[in-house]
Structure formats: C-alpha cells, structure tokens
Amino acid sequence: MKYLLTLLLGIVSGAFVAIGLLYFNPLTSESRISPLSVSDSQQLSLGFSAVAGDAIIYTNDGESRVPPYPERVLQLWEASIRDTDAMVTMLRNGRNETAGIGVKFSSPSESTRLLNGEVLEHSVWYVYLPGQGTMLIEQTENHWNFLREIVVPAHWNSGDSWRGNWNGTITSGPGALGTGWVHGGSGVFRDLESEAIEMLKATAYSAETGPVAVDGQIIVDLPARNAALNEP
C-alpha cells in the first residue's frame, strides 16, 4: 500500500515538474522586438484601449473573466461562437487624436500547442478611418507570454492582481516573420496588401475582471504610395 501511495505521490510530483518545466521554459519566450521595426517603409500607428470598459462595446459568452460592456449587450452564448470575443473601439493616431473606429473579432485557434508555448487566437480587425479608408487586418495571436507574465502572476498574487510594466507583440502570424496581413478596402488603402502587428502595453491586470490598464497599438506597414498618411 505504501508503495502505491509513494508511486501516486511521485506521479503528482512529476506532473508538477512537467508543468513547471513548461512554464519556466526559456525556449518558449518570444522575441519582443517588432518584426516591422526593421522595415524601411513608413508606418501607420493606431492606438486603442484594450480594457473592455473603455470600448464602445465588448461582448463574449458572458461567463468569461472579462465581463461584457455595456452590461445589457447581447452575449455570444451559442455553441459556435461561445469562445469568440467581439469589440468595437475608437482608434487613435500617433498624435493621440481620434483617427477612426475598429472592430475586432477573435476566437481561439485549434493550432494551440501549450507544449510549444503557443496559446493561439485567430483574429481580424476591421478598421475604418474616416477620410482615409478601410482595411481588414488578419492575425494569428500568441498570448503565451501575456498569460505567463501577467495572468498567472495575477492569480498567484494575494491581491489577485498584477502591476508592472509589460510590453509585447501578440501578433505571431500568419506572415512568415510573425506579422499579420493587411487587406486594404477603400480610399487610400484600396487594394493595399501589406503587413501589420498588434502590440500590448500592460500596467495593471486583475485576476477577477481582466485587463485594468492595458493599451493596444496596431502598426501597419505602409508602402510608399500610402506613406503620406502618417505625415504631420
């Protein structure tokens, strides 16, 4: 009997060791340098708040950590969209002026592989910049670093919160260099095919209600014909 108990204790210890190895594995950390930082092209920067309560609307299945906003918004409880988040938010340009409006749909990806440090989501941004144009940004996002460095420490903290200064790129594809793809629609973006990334800057997170102070930034690489957009 005592051998069986020892074996069980060993199995539990082994499971914790495996989870620990996975969690602390330095090989699964992604580079925080933007792949677009080495681009020669000009870039369009669009900022937004990643806090649900700052959005025009934010909705999910209503049972997730982040509560829908406003309270009476329709929830996505049906089986096929239960894991999907939808957000409509204001977008600001590099001078912190209102630039337009963005809609983001995101759903978890079945390509998620925790062993490889991949917590993946497929997302699309629809961006409308009045007077400029429209575009769709297609991304695969990897939230592993965000989970590992913010969400898990927030749960470990006795105050159920995390405070600090975290900057990271969450875009990990589908472009070969870890960039998302941009498909221009109207205006100056008409027929544009380019690349983009989404970055997050977090300073506060609650284990109970999700992001408290998290700003997002979309950076779109602009080929020469669109470069004038970002000039003052």
Next chain:
Amino acid sequence: MIKAYISGMVLGVVAVITALYFVPAVDLSREASIISVTPNGGNSEVFHVNVPMDRIMIGAAGMENPVPEGMRWPDEALLAGTRAELFKLRNSRDTVVGVASRFAARDAELGDVVEWVLHLPARGSVYAKMSAAPTNGGRVGRLRAGTREFGDLLGNISERWIADDSPNATTGTGKIELVTRFVSTQVDDDDFETEPGP
C-alpha cells in the same frame, strides 16, 4: 520506496506531456456547412441575420435608442456619417454560426462605403465590399479578402432585406439575407463570371 517515487515522477512527467500533445487544448464547435455547388464550379452559401433578435450593436450619430442599451456612441464629428452594426450570423438552418459587422458610411473623401466582415470562428473570415447604390432591393459586392478557409477564394456576395410581413410583425423586423458565391482562385477566372461590384 525511492524507486517507486522516481518511477511515479517519470510517469507523471510523461503523462502530462502526452496529454498536452494528444488532447487538443481548443476544440471549437462546428456546424456543418450548407453549401450548394453552382453550375460554374463555384459554391454558394446563404447566411442571414434575424432583425432585431441578432443585432448586437447599432451605432450612429444622433441615434435616440442605440443598441445595446447604455452604449455611448462617440460624439465625434469624424463619425457623423457612420453607421456601425454588429450581428450574430445564422446559416440556412437558422443556427448561429458566427458574428458579422456591417459598416455604412457617407464619407466626403471616400464616397459611400458599405462593407461587411463575416467571422465564422471555426472556418475563417470574409471581408466584402458592397456597391454603394442598392439594386433590386439589395446590394451586390465582391469578396475583397478572406482568411483561412476563405483565403484562396474570389467571388461575389449579395445582401437583401426581407421584411417580416406576418400579421404580428412590428416595423423593422425581418432578416438580412447574405448570399455568397465563391470560387477557388485555383479555378480559371474566365470560368467564373463575377457580378458587377464596387
């Protein structure tokens, strides 16, 4: 005793790694696609939105009763001519299969813009540009871009408002029907006649 403990540890490590390798962390719910093959080799799919039941959001400047209740549409002159809507999207069996956004804007620089994004979590997304002017009670448009399953497609999409004319129906109830007609880019473009779009 120590051998049992070490054997247990190894078993524990192997069990966790095996579970993480073989058990999918994400298993999305899928509805069978209801696709019909068109004579030209493409395929067609019909989606719809029940209004007002599936409307998640409608925002526009000066709107007295925005949806959802409590939403604050930004009071920005920049968005004066913009109407943004979010919906749940249903297939022809009336089952919710995704979410969709529709933007309609009267823009001094861009002219009239009407665009849809359909997001079907297990399949991908569709970005469609619609014609500015309605024709035959609806609009036609073209697939500007698709992601994942829709990534290698080209084709048309049409939208049509079908009012609910049952005796108990109230004003503004009905459905928006969206019909997609896509063909793979692997097919010779000449075989696929696209309807005029924007």
